[in-house]
Amino acid sequence: MTGTPGDQRLFLRNHLKRCAIRGLCAAGIVCVLPLSAPGAPYFEDGFLGLTQKELHDKMGMPQAVRDRKSALRVFTYYAITDWDKYFRKLVSPENGEDVYTFKRDGIEVRYSFSYAVDPNDQSENRTLYVRLVDIEFSPAVPISQVPLLVPEFKPPTDPASPTFRSNIWVLVFKGPASPQARFIVKEASKDSLDWTLAYQLFSLQGLPDPLTIKAPVDRIEIGTQSIDLVKRRQKHTHEAMMNPYSTEFAQQQTAPRPSQAAKKIPMPNYAE
DSSP: OOSOHHHHHHHHHHHHHHHHHHHHHHTTOOOOOOOOSOOOOSSTTSOTTOBHHHHHHHHOSOSEEEEEOSSSSOEEEEOHHHHHHHHHHTSOGGGEEEEEEEEETTEEEEEEEEEEEOTTOOSSSOOEEEEEEEEEEEEEEEGGGHHHHOTTOOOOOOTTSOEEEOSSEEEEEESOOOGGGGGGOOOTTGGGSOOEEEEEEEOTTOOOSSOOTTOEEEEEEEEEEOHHHHHHHOTTTOEEOOOTTSHHHHHHHHSOOOOOOOOOOOOOOOOO
C-alpha cells in the first residue's frame, strides 16, 4: 500500500475492524453496536443512521429546529441560535428535529429529521443519529407525484413488494433488512426482529377504497419497520395490498371494468 504512514495506519485499523466483524458473523454472533464513529447510512435512502454532523455536511445547516409539544403533531419552531440555548437549559438535544424547507414544482416540501442517541453515551454532548425522516407537502399531492418531489424516495416496482394500508396511510417496504438498524428502533423486542427500510404515506383526508395513485397524501415518513411485526401483531390494522408503484397496479386501474346490467326495480304482486 502506498501513502503516508498515517494513511497506512488508518487503513490497517479499518481492515482489522472489518475482519473482526466478519469473524463474529461467521461464528453466528450477532451484535448491534452503537455507532461510535461516523459511517454509512443503513439503507439506500441515504439518511437513516447518519450522525447529525454527517447530515449537516450533506444538507447544510437546517433552517430551523422544532420540538414536539404533545403526542399530537404540535410543534414549536426555533431558530438555530435560539435552540442551542434552549435545549441546554430545558430539554435533551435529541428532542429537537432539524428542519429544511424546499419549493419543488410549486409545492412546499418540508424535511424534518428525528434523532436517536446511544443510551450508553453519558457525555454532555451525545452524538445524534438520524432515526426518522418526516417529509410534509403543502398542499397535498397525489401518491404518484411523491417520487418526483422527494429524490430520496425510490419506491419498489415489484407488485409483490410488502405493502399494507389503512384508511389514512400506505406502508411500503423495500430492500433487505439491516441488523445495524436496530440501533435506531425503539421497539422493546427489536433484537428479535428484522428491520427493513419502510416508506409510510399519510393522508389527512383519508384514502379512497379502492386506492388509486391519484389519492392525495400530505406527508411521507422514511423509517425502518419490521415486516414480521406487521404480519404477526398488527394484522388487524394493516391490510395487505398490491404495491401502488408497480406497473401492474397502474394497469389494474386503467383496465376497463366489466359492465353490469342495470337491476330491474322489483314490482309488487297484487292479489286479484
